[in-house]
Amino acid sequence: MIAPSIETSGYACRVADMKKEYVLKSETVRALRGVTFDVPEGDYVAIMGPSGSGKSTLLNMLGCLDQPTSGSLWLGGDDVARMNDDQLADIRSQRIGFVFQAYNLIQQLTVVENIQVPLFYQGRSLTREQKTRSVELAKMVGLGQRLDHRPTQLSGGQQQRVAIARSLVNDPFFILADEPTGNLDSRTTEEILTLFEKLNNEGRTIILVTHEDEVSKRAKRVVRLKDGRLQWDRANSQEVRDAAAKYAIDNMPVEE
């Protein structure tokens, strides 16, 4: 692997002039037109922007699900933009935690087994520590009593919490979440956001895509995309974040 030409320690990832084009029959879609930004370790970034602005595309690049057309992406010491399919798969199973809008748990597996999937693809058999860790993660997200349940037996919020536990199991560089609360009501959204806040306070780096201002206000930093370019990138003050959290709790629908 080529030695990085830039400083990467202290960063979860660094993106330099990343472009992504989809070549279709009739036209070429330029989904990302040169995006540059850094995510320091421990950051909590919300990516916003209108539909079609390239948020999911950017997140897929960060998650090594696809390769940029040009530009660089440093994860740790490696420029993953130059890696092949198998190497990307290794990076995904070792350095990245995914949380999806549709939870995306595997139906035939139990809660614990779902949490262990990324470890399964690291190719080694699970160590005792890894097993205890996956159970602890399930407990941490409040599903300690439901280790052997199947996804169909869980509510949406519970499934999303399993997904978050799963995203943590490989001790990733960062958690990527594409509209993680898009399918949830305000109460469960709050549960998830509280969980993210807790994780971030523990030092986890989180990058999430959202359409909701209430969600983005809870992050430390908001990045806005427009037409495949960075429109602005600014930090949320602590007051804004606290106010948003208080507002969410005050406006929680009363439980029946």
Place this chain on the structure above:
Amino acid sequence: MNIWIGTIQLGVKSLWLHPMRSVLTVLGIFIGVASVIWLLAISKGIGDEAQRQIESLGADTIMIRTVKPPSEKMSAQGLTPYGLTRKEFDILVATVPTIRSALPIREMRRQFQFKDRKLDGRLVGCTPEYAEVTRLDLQSGHFITDSENFSGDTHCVIAAKVAERLFPYEDPIGQRIYMPENQGFYLVVGVLKPKGSTAAIGGSMAAQDFSNDVYIPIKTLQQRIGDTVMSFRSGSREGEIIELNQITLRVAEVSDVKRTAELVQDTLSSHDKMEDIAVVVPLELLEQARTTRAMFMLFMGMIAAISLLVGGIGIMNIMLATVTERTREIGIRRALGAKRRDIIRQFLVETSVLSLAGGITGILFGLLCGPAVNGARILANMWFEKQMAELPEVVRTVQPSIVPESIPGAFFISLIVGLVFGIYPATRAAKMNPIEALRHE
């Protein structure tokens, strides 16, 4: 290694999501594998029976039989002598060096009587070696001896069925059988054990049935009855002048059989014009039977292979549907770090689990072939007695004999079917773009 165990567990879980579908898919392979084993076992059983019948004639023997020449070769007036002669017998014995022993045989239809009991059967004039060469076993008494033959004694040995029919209550040994056609009494000195029929030979007669035979010394037959035999069958007088009906030669080495047969044919070439003899070489029949059996088994094997192919296509069909249905799962797994080969492995393991489940159950069911065929036969005999009696003997008596190689063969074939028919669906699954797979509804 562990990734394999994990993948197998996962495969079983995934298949268990749709138990009915999986069971039906397994059924396809099950039927294929079971039919491979069954069809091979049944055809081997039939072939073995044919072979056993031929073998009972003896692989080291050559039989020369007198056959009735075509009617245009017989003179219209009076009776024409035909067939093998005693002189030819002596010539063969004297000139063919590879012969170990030679049996002259004269046989005819006769009626046998004891008290008021009658039985139509076959009278066989033979020498003492006859019992050994045709593998007759004695129940009691002794077979014809050299001295009995030499002195032309009116002694006889009777087959099991003759004993049963003529002497239902008394011990046959020491009794006398009467033959009305030549007004002679014959003292019973031996009784044979029951014996199965042997293969039909050379068009001269139907499958040889030894059950109604009475054996006497050939010399006695020659002196008392002679070569000319008249009989009254269904109202008309028939006659024949024959010295010997058959000469059975035993060759010292099986490898000499064909050469000896050629020599015998040359020696007896004077019969070519009359067409009144036939040379039967059981060894050749045996070889023919082996080829026939091999072809039969190949044919049956092909039928079974087709059903396996259909089973395999069933697997492929189901797996293609499964791959489409599980596109989202494939996307999730890829996103969480699965490589293309992990996805291929997962789907190949699933098809292999399906086909091995079919293979193993098919083998177990295949092993039941023998008892199942016997059970079916008993039931069929109970319910369709008439129809069963009309079936050819092979069908009524066939004993399936499992071909040992067919068991591991079926196992590996089912494994290969799973892999071969799984490859296309699996590569299709692995080729999917993870992002698009994740978006799949």
